[in-house]
Amino acid sequence: MVLNIIWISFFVIAWLVGLGRLIFLGDTQIFPELINSTFDMAKMGLEISLGLAGIMTLWLGLMKIAEKSGCIQLLAKAVNPLFSRLFPGIPAGHPAYGSMLMNIAANMLGLENAATPLGLKAMKQLQDLNTEKDTATDAMIMFLVMNTSGLMILPVSIMMYRSEMGATNPADIFIPILIATFISTLCGILVVAFRQKIRIWDKVLLAYLGGFLAIIVGIIAFFSTLSPEMINIVSLIVGNLILFTVIVFFIGMGFRKKLNVYEVFIDGAKEGFKTAIMIIPYLIAILVAVGVFRTSGALDMFIGLLGKGFSAIGINTDFLPALPTAFMRPLSGSGARGLMIEAMKHYGADSFVGRLVCIMQGATDTTFYIIALYFGSVGIRKTRYAVSAGLMADFAGIIAAIFVAYLFFNP
Numbered sequence: 001m002v003l004n005i006i007w008i009s010f011f012v013i014a015w016l017v018g019l020g021r022l023i024f025l026g027d028t029q030i031f032p033e034l035i036n037s038t039f040d041m042a043k044m045g046l047e048i049s050l051g052l053a054g055i056m057t058l059w060l061g062l063m064k065i066a067e068k069s070g071c072i073q074l075l076a077k078a079v080n081p082l083f084s085r086l087f088p089g090i091p092a093g094h095p096a097y098g099s100m101l102m103n104i105a106a107n108m109l110g111l112e113n114a115a116t117p118l119g120l121k122a123m124k125q126l127q128d129l130n131t132e133k134d135t136a137t138d139a140m141i142m143f144l145v146m147n148t149s150g151l152m153i154l155p156v157s158i159m160m161y162r163s164e165m166g167a168t169n170p171a172d173i174f175i176p177i178l179i180a181t182f183i184s185t186l187c188g189i190l191v192v193a194f195r196q197k198i199r200i201w202d203k204v205l206l207a208y209l210g211g212f213l214a215i216i217v218g219i220i221a222f223f224s225t226l227s228p229e230m231i232n233i234v235s236l237i238v239g240n241l242i243l244f245t246v247i248v249f250f251i252g253m254g255f256r257k258k259l260n261v262y263e264v265f266i267d268g269a270k271e272g273f274k275t276a277i278m279i280i281p282y283l284i285a286i287l288v289a290v291g292v293f294r295t296s297g298a299l300d301m302f303i304g305l306l307g308k309g310f311s312a313i314g315i316n317t318d319f320l321p322a323l324p325t326a327f328m329r330p331l332s333g334s335g336a337r338g339l340m341i342e343a344m345k346h347y348g349a350d351s352f353v354g355r356l357v358c359i360m361q362g363a364t365d366t367t368f369y370i371i372a373l374y375f376g377s378v379g380i381r382k383t384r385y386a387v388s389a390g391l392m393a394d395f396a397g398i399i400a401a402i403f404v405a406y407l408f409f410n411p
Helices: 002-025 030-069 071-086 095-108 112-128 138-148 156-164 170-196 203-223 228-256 261-295 298-312 320-328 333-347 352-363 367-377 386-408
Strands: none
Touching (some): 002 030, 002 261, 030 071, 030 095, 030 112, 030 228, 030 261, 071 095, 071 203, 071 228, 095 112, 095 138, 112 138, 112 261, 112 367, 138 367, 138 386, 156 333, 156 352, 170 352, 170 386, 228 261, 261 298, 298 320, 320 352, 320 386, 333 352
16 A cells, blocks of 8 residues: 555656646656656666566576575574564474575675575565465565665675775775664664564574674674775675575585486576566566656755755755765665766765765665565565555664764764
């Protein structure tokens, strides 16, 4: 219901703003631009889906090897004490545990292309447990919000963009992103846990969360001792080394179990193309809505009103030029990335705004895109409170990004 209202609102607001620009400003190009935006976004949706087809074919094939060789079962047992509390509706040792863990790990390492097919595999496994096939389960919502909160340990791509834009120290946003994204994820988990009446004060759950916090602190301490150049090198190597090691491990375990690894891979890979085709309508629907909302100028108008409000009550408004990236981030990953690059180009990669947009980009993920992609892949239409919980995690991440930016890069 929430997603339906938001989707309709984007079109209505875009139409009203466009009509106002036509009547009061004489902008005769606004409606042709809106129509062109619908065509461009529809084309982009198809291109993204077809691009994902190859990646999903690869990773679903590898996941089939992992499943047949017992790797997924081993991962499921390893995370069972934690996941059995966060996902009480999933049977102990279920393969979905392993798929979810792999997806979350890939996201943490900044390996988005690998994370997506793993997440879609996990959603399919969760759907197998679902008794109401068109309605999101509690487990699906918790998993989705953990994705939309965007927990990322190695923001390699953001550091690469900063380097290309001429930043003196491309890795100076590494620790701020780590802090902001951790707060976003923690907030998302707490919001969903409250709605699902999960006992956060459970000793095992607290031990796991405390352990993750200790790991984050350890990573921050380790990277703080490295030079900017070494941070870039280590971040780039570690993520890809771990990923390729996982691939070789899966294949090796399949060989050890005397599987016909090639045939098993082909069997799993066939699911990839089917899934890519299934998500096309859902992806195009959300991208077209986001495109017309942005093209109409409604986003810029909203940010302008916020600026006047903050100035009226005496709040420092140095962060305002970064807000387009913050508002675009839950709507469109490519749109937010474009705004991030645009801000660095206009204000400078080493400016306060240039650094802040990078922290915002790494603090959260594309909530509406993920909802459309993941739920659409299994035919979920009733998303319940998934959108509101995901947006609350996004909001926490953006607020944290602003505070952390002022703390580290006080303008």
